[in-house]
Amino acid sequence: MAIAVTITEPAESRIFQGKKSVEPILRTENLWKLYRAGKVEVPALRGVNFEVLPGESVAVMGPSGCGKSSLLYVIGGLAQATRGKVLVDGNDLTALTDSARTKLRRSKIGFVFQRFNLLPTLTAKGNIAIAQFIHGDGFDPHRFDVVTQMLGLAGRLQHKPSELSGGEQQRVAIARAIINEPKILLADEPTGNLDSKNSEIVLQMLRQLNKELGQTIVMITHNPEATTYFDRVVHMRDGVIVDGVPAD
Amino acid sequence: MMGELILRNLVHRPMRTFIALAGIGFEVMLIITIVGLTGGLLTETAKRIEGIGADVMLQPPAASPLLSFSGAPMPAKIAERVAELKYVRDVAPALLQFNSSSAVETIWGIDKDSFRAVSGGFVFLAGHDMEGPDDMLVDDWAAKAKNLKAGDTYNVFNHDWYIAGIVEHGKGARIFVPLATLQALVAARDKASIFLIKCTRPEHTDAVMDEMRSLLPGYTVRPLRDFLSLMTSTNIPGLNSFISAMIALAVCIGLLVIFLTMYTSVIERTRDIGVLKSLGANHWFVIRSLLSESAVLCLLGVAAGVALSYLVRAGFLWKFPTLSILITPDWIFNAGMIALAGAMLGATYPAWLASRKDAVEALSYD
Numbered sequence: 001m002a003i004a005v006t007i008t009e010p011a012e013s014r015i016f017q018g019k020k021s022v023e024p025i026l027r028t029e030n031l032w033k034l035y036r037a038g039k040v041e042v043p044a045l046r047g048v049n050f051e052v053l054p055g056e057s058v059a060v061m062g063p064s065g066c067g068k069s070s071l072l073y074v075i076g077g078l079a080q081a082t083r084g085k086v087l088v089d090g091n092d093l094t095a096l097t098d099s100a101r102t103k104l105r106r107s108k109i110g111f112v113f114q115r116f117n118l119l120p121t122l123t124a125k126g127n128i129a130i131a132q133f134i135h136g137d138g139f140d141p142h143r144f145d146v147v148t149q150m151l152g153l154a155g156r157l158q159h160k161p162s163e164l165s166g167g168e169q170q171r172v173a174i175a176r177a178i179i180n181e182p183k184i185l186l187a188d189e190p191t192g193n194l195d196s197k198n199s200e201i202v203l204q205m206l207r208q209l210n211k212e213l214g215q216t217i218v219m220i221t222h223n224p225e226a227t228t229y230f231d232r233v234v235h236m237r238d239g240v241i242v243d244g245v246p247a248d
Numbered sequence: 249m250m251g252e253l254i255l256r257n258l259v260h261r262p263m264r265t266f267i268a269l270a271g272i273g274f275e276v277m278l279i280i281t282i283v284g285l286t287g288g289l290l291t292e293t294a295k296r297i298e299g300i301g302a303d304v305m306l307q308p309p310a311a312s313p314l315l316s317f318s319g320a321p322m323p324a325k326i327a328e329r330v331a332e333l334k335y336v337r338d339v340a341p342a343l344l345q346f347n348s349s350s351a352v353e354t355i356w357g358i359d360k361d362s363f364r365a366v367s368g369g370f371v372f373l374a375g376h377d378m379e380g381p382d383d384m385l386v387d388d389w390a391a392k393a394k395n396l397k398a399g400d401t402y403n404v405f406n407h408d409w410y411i412a413g414i415v416e417h418g419k420g421a422r423i424f425v426p427l428a429t430l431q432a433l434v435a436a437r438d439k440a441s442i443f444l445i446k447c448t449r450p451e452h453t454d455a456v457m458d459e460m461r462s463l464l465p466g467y468t469v470r471p472l473r474d475f476l477s478l479m480t481s482t483n484i485p486g487l488n489s490f491i492s493a494m495i496a497l498a499v500c501i502g503l504l505v506i507f508l509t510m511y512t513s514v515i516e517r518t519r520d521i522g523v524l525k526s527l528g529a530n531h532w533f534v535i536r537s538l539l540s541e542s543a544v545l546c547l548l549g550v551a552a553g554v555a556l557s558y559l560v561r562a563g564f565l566w567k568f569p570t571l572s573i574l575i576t577p578d579w580i581f582n583a584g585m586i587a588l589a590g591a592m593l594g595a596t597y598p599a600w601l602a603s604r605k606d607a608v609e610a611l612s613y614d
Contacts, residue, residue, distance in 0.1 A: 078526060078607045099530060106528020117523045117611065121256035126249075133249035134527045176527070 024087070025183055025216055026052040026075060031084035033070045033239075044070035046239035047084065052184070057210040057217040059227040062236035068220040069188055071236070075218070076186045077105040089183050106135055110177030110185045114192035116169040118161040124172045125157040128179050135180040147175045151205060167198030174205060178215065185209070187219040191226060203229045254541045257513070264509060265545065271505025272549020272587055273556050278498040279583040280557040280575055281564075286487060287579075288572035297475050299418035301367045302340070302444035303453045305475070306330065306460060307468040324431075324440045326464070327362075333459045335452035338365040341440035342420070343430050347404055351394070355404060356421035357430030366446040367419055374398040375413030381429045384409035390422035393569040405433050420444075422570060444472075499590040502549075506542055506594035514538065514602045521602050522610025531603035538602055542595035543588065550584040 033045040044067045052058050062068050073079040075086055077093050080101075086093040089108055093101055118127045128148065132139050148154055151171045161169050170190055177185055187206065191199035207229045209215040219230065227233045235242050258265045297305070308321045327339040343357035360378050364370075370377070373388055375398030384404075386396050391414045396402055400411045409425060431437050447456050453471050460469045470478065514521070521534060557580075561573040 073608050076526070078611075102525070102528055102530045105526070109528075111526045113526075113611065117519065117526075119253075119520050119523060121260040122253065126252055126256070130249055130253065130524075131527050134524070134529050134533065139249070 022053050023090075024051040025054040025089050026050075026218070027085075027087040028071075028075060029085040029087075031071075031074065031086060032082045033067070033074055033079065034082040035070075043239050045074065045081075048236075048239070048241055050075075050234065050241055052216060052218055054183070054216055055210070055214040056232065057207070057230040058219070059230040059233045060218065060220045060236060061222070061224070061227060061233060064222075066236045067239040068236055070239075072186050072188050072218065072220055075184075076109050076111060077101040078111075107180070108183040110180070110182035112170070112173050112177045112185065112187040112190045114189040116161070116166070116173045116193070118169055118172055118176075120161055123158050123160055124153060124164065124168075127161070127172055128157075128176045131176045131179050137180070143179060143181075147179055150208070151175050165198070166194050167201055170194060170198070170202050171205065174202070174209075178209060178213075183216060185215055185217045187217065189220050189222065191221065191223060199223070199226070250537060250540060253537060254544050257517075257541055258545065261513075261516075264512070268505055268509040268545050269549045269552050271509075272502050272546055272591065273552035275498040275502035275505075275590070276550050276553025276583045276587050277556040277560055278501070279495055279586060280554065280579055281560050281573065282494040282498075283491060283579045283583075284557070284561065284573040284575045285564075285571070286491060287576070288574035291574055292572035294475050294478070296418055296420055298472055300420045300444060300472070301446070302472050303447040303450055304445040304457055304460065305470045305472055306443040306445065306464070307441075307470065309466040309468060311468045322440050322443070322467075324438045327440070327443055329463060330443060330445060330460060333456060333463065335448045335456050335459075336445055337448045338362060338446040340366040340444045340446075341427065342442050342444065343427055343434075343436060343439065344421075344441040345405070345430060345434050349405075353390070353404075353423060354421060355423045355425055355430065357427040358424050359427045363424075363444070366444045370413070370419060371416035373414045373416060375411065378412050378424070378426055380410065380412075381426055382408065382410050383412035383426065385413050385415050385424040386411055387415050387417040387419070387422045389417045389570045407433055495586065499586055502546075502587050503590040503594040506546065506591040507598065509545070510538060510542055510595045510598035511601075513541075514598045517602075518605065518610050518613040521605050522607050522613065525605075525607035526611065534603040535599045538599035539592060539595055542591050542599075546588050546591035547584075549591075550587050553583065553587070554580055 028048050028050045031045050031048040031050070032043065034041045034043050036042075046067075048067075048071060050071070060068050060071065070079065074081050075088065075093075077088070077096075081094045084094065088104060091104055093104065096104065118124075119130065122130065128144065129139055132144070148157060151174060153168070153171055153175060156164060156168055156172075161172070164172065170193075174190070185206075190206070191202055194202060203226055206217055206219065210217050210231075217230070219226070221227065306322075306326070324341050327341050330336060331339045340359060340362035342363070345355045345357065347353050347355055370385065378385060384402060386394070386402070391397065394402070396411055396414075398411050398414055402409050402411055404423075427440075431439060445456065445460075447453050450473075453473070457469045457471060460467070524534060524537075557575055561575060564571050564573060
């Protein structure tokens, strides 16, 4: 019930008004990420401070090259921060070994990518089930049925990615990302490769996940319309967050 | 799930899987066939020597058990001295001559009476015993291989022989000619390569051997009852090295095939590896999946290789009926293990490479 309250109330107002009734599930402190191009270090993130509350949905917008994807990869534990802190559910990713970061990612993070990134050799069912297998709890048929039914995949499970439409592939990717009930779902332009109809379906599903299951979501997007499905929109420019306002 | 992932990966690129299977299969077939050929040759030869029925064989000093390469350095008169020994019932000299001009074969020159006394005689399938100086006996396998029958003429050592009879195989050689004729043909008059000795009773063999060693110090005296145990690759100079070299060659083929297969797989599946890592797969999961895939590929290749070995053996025996290729469960297992070890070695680097891939770079790989 406490989570439901948190979700319905715009999260930004709580943070900015200093009424932090709930600890952030994700927080970055002065986060830096530098990439090395030969002898030159190129900063992708320049001291990002960012918070997401449990059950909140946040859209991150900004021009290409502003560091959105880098932020997503660092907070998802796929890339190591150069400086600063990343706290995921109380665990500082920057202090963890690669192995511990992998373990944390396995249990607390789900990824959805722009290019779907389904394993081409497996069926839709296999693509979802492999996430459960890697998670280590084995195949949970009940959870599997709930997720696939919710995402409208029940009739497409035996098909390979090449036999699915873009929208269906992305729904499989979402199912794979949430099958293990991660604390945070990170989506990297999930509608970037979809037409407007399928984009809307995917965005509605993400909102449904957020509102009905309380799934915390951080999504990167170029699409201003997509932000209307989210509690809060954050803008990035040149590796820093320039504002953070509640969405309409 | 891991099994499904492996299976689907193998089915996804059927041509690559087929080539890998063929490579491993060829490796296994090569090992089984080379070992089978040498083992078969040695075993079959040993059985033929044992099949003569003699108790002891006398050879020149430091002679090899591989009789085909025996010369004719012993005076035939030794037979008379050996025959005088206590417990010796019969002695049969034989001159062995290796022929590689028209075919690869060993011709035995025998004295038909003494050979019959020692061996109990031939079983004739066609024709009759040698009667003239140019008569030849051929065993049934050689007759089949060379398409010979009683009454035909067969040229060996630039000499036309008359096929007097076809005999049942298993009496030392495949081709027999009169001792005196062969001695004259190869300029080894009154010489013999080996002497076959029949004791009055089998239990006198050791006593006869002791006496022979005293009589002819330095000469090689072998009991024929365990001749089979002598005919191993370790007793044939150079054979073990040859087998080892062939196995090493086969392993190199298998190792390279698996290495290339898995290396290209890893390159092709770069993004998939990134996806697995984004799902929380650790280094070990990636390594395990690739090594398991290599192991499955290898085991399927081993099965194909064993089947191929039997096919090759059938082909060889059809073309060369006198050959013997001994395929044993021991060497099927050994070849499988060798192939598996090679495959694991070949897959280790690609698997390690995959496990070390940066997840972000892998995800952006095109």
